[in-house]
Amino acid sequence: MQREDIFRMQKENPREKLNELIVPSNKFLLREIVDKAYLLVNKTSKDTVFISEQVGTKGLRSRMKTEAIKFLMKKYCDKGILPFYYEEKAVATGNHKYLLLCDKERKFHLTINQCRNLNKPAIPSGYRIRENQNFQSYFDFGSGEYKTMDVEDDSLYLELNHGHQSEKPMFIGLGIPKNNNEWYGVVDLVRETPVLSRKFATSPTEIKGIDVETFKESISNKG
Structure with missing residues (x-):
């Protein structure tokens, strides 16, 4: 995304921009992945021996949901179901x-986060602050004016935030963060109903290579 496009974005409807960057069918897939991740965790949690021996107990289901979403996101991208690219980046x-996650043209890059509600973006953290360079500005004391930072990455930063303290996701927010305290715009994928023609699988086991045993192996390999 060119710098002039970012300036135009500030005058556009954020919801329209989200629809431009992530079409309804891909929004549906993002929602499906989060829904299935919660289901996958529910199924895996029934194996108490595995949980006690491999994962531990503190914040267990919360961490498992994070890993399940990452697991399914990568599977969907690898299989070409979700037309995005991904990379795993280390925190500081x-x-x-x-x-x-990002699209082929890198018009956006997206992180996935656990949140209590959709009132504001995810709480500040080193990597989210680093990724979010949307319209960052500073006060130039020499000129007495606010100016926009020059950044290396002009792609728009998005967040996919989900409520994790329930059996099913109470919300799945796709939004454009303005800063750590407010949004340019956000939509709740749980409430939004895309109009699609294709039929989707309804459980993780319906897609080959996406099942409880494979998920167990994935998270046990993390040590």
């Missing part, structure tokens, strides 16, 4: 990796 401390 190097002891954790987060998943970054």
Whole structure:
């Protein structure tokens, strides 16, 4: 995305911009992935021996949901179901990796986060602050004016935020963060109903290679 496109974005309807960047069918897939991740965690959680031996108990289901969403996102991208690319990037401390999704043209890049509600973007963290360079500005004391930062990455930063303290996601917010406290715009994919012609699978086991055992192996390999 060119700098002049970002300036135009500030005058556009954020909802229209989201629809331009992520078409309804892909929004549906993002919602489906989060729904299936919660289902996958519910199924995996029934295996108490596996959980106690491999994962531990503190914040267990929360961490499992994070891993399940990453697991399914990568599977959907690898299989070409979701037409995005991904990379796993290390946080500054190097002891954790987060998943970054982007489109082929890199018009956007997206992180996935757990939140209590959709009132504001995800709480500040080093990697989210680093990724979010949407319209960042600063006060130039020399000129007495606010100016926009020059950044290396002009793609628009998005967040896919979900409520994690329930059996099913209470919300799945796709939004454009303005900063750590407010949105340019956000939509709830749980409430939004895309109009699609294709039929989707309804459980993780209906897609080959996406099942409980494969998920167990994936998270047990994390040590």
